[in-house]
Amino acid sequence: MxxxxxxxxxxxxxxxxxxxxxxxxxxxxxxxxxxxxxxxxxxxxxxxxxxxxxxxxxxxxxxxxxxxxxxxALSPRSLWDKSGRWDAYGDDMFRLRDRKAQDMALCxxxxxxxxxxxxxxxxxxxxxxxxxxxxxxxxxxxxxxxxxxxxxxxxxxxxxxxxxxxxxxxxxxxxxxxxxxxxxxxxxxxxxxxxxxxxxxxxxxxxxxxxxxxxxxxxxxxxxxxxxxxxxxxxxQGKPIPAPTLEAKREKIHTPGLKTVEEVAGFLDVKPSQLVKSLLYMRGGKPLLVLLRGDYELSEEKLKRTFGEDIVPATDEDARRYMGASLGFLGPQGIEVATYADKSLEGSDIYAVGANEDDYHIVGISLSGEANIREYLDLRRVRAGDICPKCDAVLTxxxxxxxxxxxxxxxxxxxxxxxxxxxxxxxxxxxxxxxxxxxxxxxxxxxxDQYYADERMAWPVTVAPYEVEVISLGEAEVSSKIYDELSEIGVEAALDDRDVTPGVKFADADLVGIPYRIVVGPRGLKQGKVDIKNVATGEIITVRKEDAATKVRELLTKEKKDVGSS
RNA sequence: CGGGGAGUAGCGUAGUCCGGUUUAACGCGCCUGCUUUGGGAGCAGGAGAUCGGGGGUUCGAAUCCCCCCUCCCCGACCA
Known part of the structure; x- marks a missing residue:
């Protein structure tokens, strides 16, 4: 090149x-x-x-x-209808119509x-x-x-x-x-x-x-x-970070307009982890309540995997109809709705919950006493700090x-x-x-992302655009001779022969990231020598110009072997 | 789709709030010549922009108003 x-x-x-x-x-x-x-x-x-x-x-x-x-890459609609994905893919699928008005997909x-x-x-x-x-x-x-x-x-x-x-x-x-x-x-x-x-x-x-x-x-x-x-x-998955037990007598508290976990927990003076989030979903026309510790987020992915793709968040109307209160004030007590709880709630029994009455929450409710939980499931999104499900280390x-x-x-x-x-x-x-x-x-x-460091790129030799770059510093003849020798012995070489200053060539070389560099300049040539630089390590060796090509091939061969076996 | 940001020369920017001294500026890049050459050179000269698009207000619009488009980031979403 x-x-x-x-x-x-x-x-x-x-x-x-x-x-x-x-x-x-x-x-x-x-x-x-x-x-x-x-x-x-x-x-x-x-x-x-x-x-x-x-x-x-x-x-x-x-x-x-x-x-x-x-x-x-182009395929007829009929195939996708068979698998149901013509519909399932939705807007993510590029669709077009051919001259006969047949629906087609770009796969x-x-x-x-x-x-x-x-x-x-x-x-x-x-x-x-x-x-x-x-x-x-x-x-x-x-x-x-x-x-x-x-x-x-x-x-x-x-x-x-x-x-x-x-x-x-x-x-x-x-x-x-x-x-x-x-x-x-x-x-x-x-x-x-x-x-x-x-x-x-x-x-x-x-x-x-x-x-x-x-x-x-x-x-x-x-x-x-x-x-x-x-x-x-x-x-x-993960074991939840343990939460302090809530010490409180059962009490209904007026919490006007407070809906989010932070607002409610702050107002009630409890930790988010002492609060139960009650999330109402609809599946097949029926309501389903999911309980989650206040400091965790639900994983939609896990929810769908557990209950099916057709589960959707309930509307405020659904909440009123089945729970008797708006979203934000729901709780697991005194209702008929099928209730499932995330395992994060297992660590304790006493929590603060929505009262199923607008603008009220209840502190100090006992889940075992008042909630009819069908099953404890893994439904939450794990956080950094949770405990590994297989050992006791903290997940990162x-x-x-x-x-x-x-x-x-x-x-x-x-x-x-x-x-x-x-x-x-x-x-x-x-x-x-x-x-x-x-x-x-x-x-x-x-x-x-993995190989750019210290303001320069150095591609692994196995995927680099070229294996070695010959930088000519006003030494066109020797440079192109070395370049030819490299090509002859099967090394993928690039020759920077441009009529620009050295700084430009070095800067571009740093960006482009060719892993080996041979610098051919007047300084070395006085002794008949050139520099070979391993860009990743910064290591420079000086060799006779006649030996440059074979030396680079030797270095490359060794490095390729290392990459393959690591 | 929700939130945020940005469109001015090939690239990076200033100018926009507060309309007119700007023939739209600056740096880089580009072209020509000379000098220079081990880390983004110097001097001299030159080319390059219908200021994202459309409409409007005005004596006058990059700048104000309306509509539209595009791109980026966060989120939703996502083999």
Whole structure:
């Protein structure tokens, strides 16, 4: 790569719209350019990094027997009607109409497509298991794209799908993906960890996410410092922080207009943890009351997983009809409504609650005495400070970027689309599926978060846009000779031959992050020598100019081996 | 969708509150020439803007009023 003839549009200043680190650096280094909200163009350097990421994943997918395909990004509505996702996807799906007025979707994912292929092409259990994968542009009309390339409306995904006869087979395919992902992310240089996760729109099977800690991360993970427990905030469990027991006689108190936990607790002079939040929901036309300790938040995700997707918050009218009071003054006593409590309330019995009468609360009520609780469930969102569910350490909260997600689907899509095979007894069975995804551009951004330090980037050698950059300080002849030698021995080199001052070249090199640097300048050449710098460590070695190329290759070979084995 | 912020030359900004001395300014970048070259060079000259769009008020609008669009951040939402 000859710099003077290439497009590497670095920026001297921070672009106004870029607030988070990885976005700012990718922009300034000339890797990406925005096109619209959640839309990006990958420029040459950005493309090279994503191609290397892609190739690593491809190798690891092939290693577990994955077969690469390339599926259509455009698909007819009928397929999505079969799975119910034409409706379920809502506004997140890009839809369009063809010239014959047929509804089409720009695929946000490809379960339906692969299930269709399976339904047409797979007949017998003897053809299983199969793993199919692809690198594809996905389209999702996200409500709020953010973080540059971290969450976009069009992005590249490695998605794969496994097809097994039974759930034991699915476990094997799932584990194979777990291994492939671990190897792939390790080779890319990610310092990742794996968390328990939830499936969201995909379904309800077991799933795990591969996370990287990052300041700009938009996911929250809880990590136990004492054991191996790691979970996405959506599913994380924890033992509540113990709350002091409320010492109070039962008393009804006038609390006009006070609805929030802070207002009520402050007025009643109790701790938020001594208050019960009574949250009314409606499911299938029937009311359902959820009780929660005042200092915790409900997890909508857990609520839906426990009671079903159709559960919705009650309106004020619902509250009046079933509870006899407005939202904000509800309590668990003296009512007929089905009541469930979060486990955070188990630690104590006496609490302050809404009186089920507008503008009144009751202090000192006994849940065991007056509330008809059907079951104690895990319904709250865990907080930093909660106790690990598996040991006694205190959980810590981390901002994370989700690199990949592996997910046990089961037969949801194979049933819907009719992907079936006969088993060894000749009986017809729905194929058991799994689905697995890695966001490619996001993986690049996450690496910036991990490897940008001290005002400079240093990509891991396995994914760097180029392996070594030759900086010519007015020494065109020697520089291009070294560059040619590097190219000949198979090292990916960039030659900065521009007619600009040294400062500009060094500044751009710091942004672009090529991990090795050969500086060819008059100072060293007096002794016939050049400098080789390892950008990440800052270590500089001086070698004879004739030896520069082979020395760099040697360093690279060693480092690549280290990355692969770590 | 709720809340906040921002659109002025390729980029970063000032000017906007309080309309007119601004032919819309400054830095960087860009072009030409000379000098310079181990961390974002110096001098001289030059090009580049219908001030996000539309409408209105006014003798006069980047500046005031109305409508619209776009982008960013927080939240809701989200394989």
């Amino acid at each position: 000859i710099w003077s003839r290439s497009l590497v549009p670095t920026l001297r200043e921070n672009p106004r719209q870029a607030e988070n680190l990885s976005h700012r650096i990718l922009l300034r280094a000339g890797f990406v350019r925005p096109l619209g909200s959640g839309l990006y163009n990958l420029l040459p350097f950005g493309l090279r990094v994503t191609q290397k990421i892609t190739q690593i994943i491809r190798e690891e997918m092939n290693r577990i027997g994955g077969q690469e395909m390339f599926l259509s 946000p994912t490809h379960e339906e497509i692969v299930a269709l292929i399976a339904s047409k092409e797979l007949r017998s259990y003897k053809e299983l298991p199969q793993i199919w994968y692809q690198f594809q542009t996905k389209f999702r009309d996200e409500p709020r794209p953010r973080g540059g390339v971290l969450r976009t409306r069009q992005f590249t995904m490695k998605d794969s799908y496994s097809f097994d006869l039974d759930y034991e087979g699915l476990d094997r395919s799932f584990n194979l993906h777990h291994e492939a992902y671990s190897r792939a992310f390790t080779r890319m240089g990610h310092r990742f960890f794996v968390v328990e996760a939830s499936g969201g729109l995909m379904g309800t099977g077991e799933s795990a996410e591969f996370m990287v800690e990052a300041s700009s991360g938009e996911d929250t993970s809880f990590v136990c410092p004492g054991c191996e427990y790691r979970a996405n905030a959506e599913v994380a 909260e981390k901002n994370t970027i989700e690199l990949g997600h592996i997910f046990k689907l089961g037969t949801k899509y194979s049933e819907a689309i009719g992907a079936r095979v006969v088993d060894e007894k000749g009986a017809d069975r729905a194929i058991v599926m799994g689905s697995y995804g890695i966001g490619i551009e996001r993986s690049m951004a996450a690496l910036v």
